[in-house]
Amino acid sequence: MLHQFLGGAVLGMLCLGVPATAGPLASPKRGLAFTPNTSFPQDNTIWTTKPSDLTWYYNYQPNPSSDFESVPQSEFEFVPMLWGTPSSPSDTTFLETVKKLKNKINITNVLSFNEPDGPFKYGGSNMDPDVAAEVWVRNLEPLRAMGIRVGLPACTGAPSGLAWLKLFLNSCSKVLSNGGPTRNCTFDFVTLHWYGGFEGLASHMGEYSATFPNKTMWITEYNLDHQDLMSTQSFYNTSAEYFDRLDFVERYSLFGAFRSHVSNVGPNAAMLSSDGQLTDIGAWYLGREGTGVQPTSGDGKSGGFRSSPSMMALAGAVIAAAAFRF
Ligand SMILES: *[C@@H]1O[C@H](CO)[C@@H](O)[C@H](O)[C@H]1NC(C)=O
Ligand SMILES: *[C@@H]1O[C@H](CO)[C@@H](O)[C@H](O)[C@H]1NC(C)=O
Ligand SMILES: *[C@@H]1O[C@H](CO)[C@@H](O)[C@H](O)[C@H]1NC(C)=O
Ligand SMILES: *[C@@H]1O[C@H](CO)[C@@H](O)[C@H](O)[C@H]1NC(C)=O
Ligand SMILES: *[C@@H]1O[C@H](CO)[C@@H](O)[C@H](O)[C@H]1NC(C)=O
Secondary structure, X not given: OOOOOOOOOOHHHOOOOOOOOOOOOOOOOEEEEOOOXXXXXXXXXXXXXXXXXXXXXXXXXXXXXXXXXXXXOOOOEEOOEOOOOOOOOOOOHHHHHHHHHHOOOOOOEEEOOEOOOOOHHHOOOOOOHHHHHHHHXXXXXXXXXXXXXXXXXXXXXXXXXXHHXXXXXXXXXXXXXXXXXXXXXXXXXXXXXXXOOHHHHHHHHHHHHHHOOOOEEEEEEEEOOOOOHHHHHXXXXXXXXXXXXXXXXXXXXXXXXXXXXXXXXXXXXXXXXXXXXXXXXXXXXXXXXXXXXXXXXXXXXXXXXXXXXXXXXXXXXXXHHHHHHO
């Protein structure tokens, strides 16, 4: 993340002059990119507390988060992710995990690699496209054959993203064809990330549409990072309206479900203030009225610590998530 790419515009999709929206609009396309912090377990249930329009979540891992165990999959769909290279390219742990999970909950979508074109230090999974192809063929093709919908890897918004995907798809075809007649790796939707302004976002989406015609799109991380509050809110409004209007945008998840003082995309992009209250953007994202809460308000401590039986289980999951995200 945090790569900004403003060149190479495909402007066909750009559609400015968005009418002002009257009040917050709920959207069933919205989901949660879940990046919990063990210091604030009380924040984890904010996203599923009604009223909330969030219909799905991912946590960068194959297994669901214990915080949401009591929420039915039909209301808040967990989407497993194969984050990066397993211990060996022939490893099929992800496949086995999802198969097992599917016996318990209705898994219908999975996400593949997280920013494989990006280095570890920025949260990327830093994958060799050839190795990624081996991993894909062993883990994701069988899931797709079972009827589970599979997303193409979510690259960074930098030019390296589409370049990586092209290498990956070529290699994937070779692995799958295995010397026989050509077969291509298949996927159900494209997945993308964007950090930067709205025009760049629209142009980036245009490039994906041109490269993968007629494919449904999920925007699984996006925000205007490190900008003033007015610009950030304006970006939020414009992009939400854009995603909601476009039929080919199936789902989106704002990267911002955390407190402002631990945000690596700047405090104004966070959905929670430093004492854990929903900011305007946080409330709008859940389909509610704005709160007027300043992102930077609070001391980073309050919020009333509440221990829960699931906390120990959560701690393990959080460490894994935190290791690559912040
Ligand atoms: C964003 O939209 C909300 C209503 O959903 C509105 O109150 C607010 O003024 C808008 N902000 C900007 C900067 O467009
Ligand atoms: C699983 O979810 C899909 C998509 O929402 C739905 O079509 C299907 O009926 C569900 N299956 C079960 C067994 O609930
Ligand atoms: C595989 O994909 C390539 C590149 O998109 C395309 O030219 C080719 O026709 C496809 N082959 C098959 C068998 O689908
Ligand atoms: C994309 O969809 C349109 C309308 O359904 C169709 O006319 C066109 O052939 C499709 N293009 C591709 C490449 O599948
Ligand atoms: C979690 O919150 C603590 C306390 O504010 C902070 O020091 C730490 O950096 C946060 N961890 C992550 C991974 O953001």
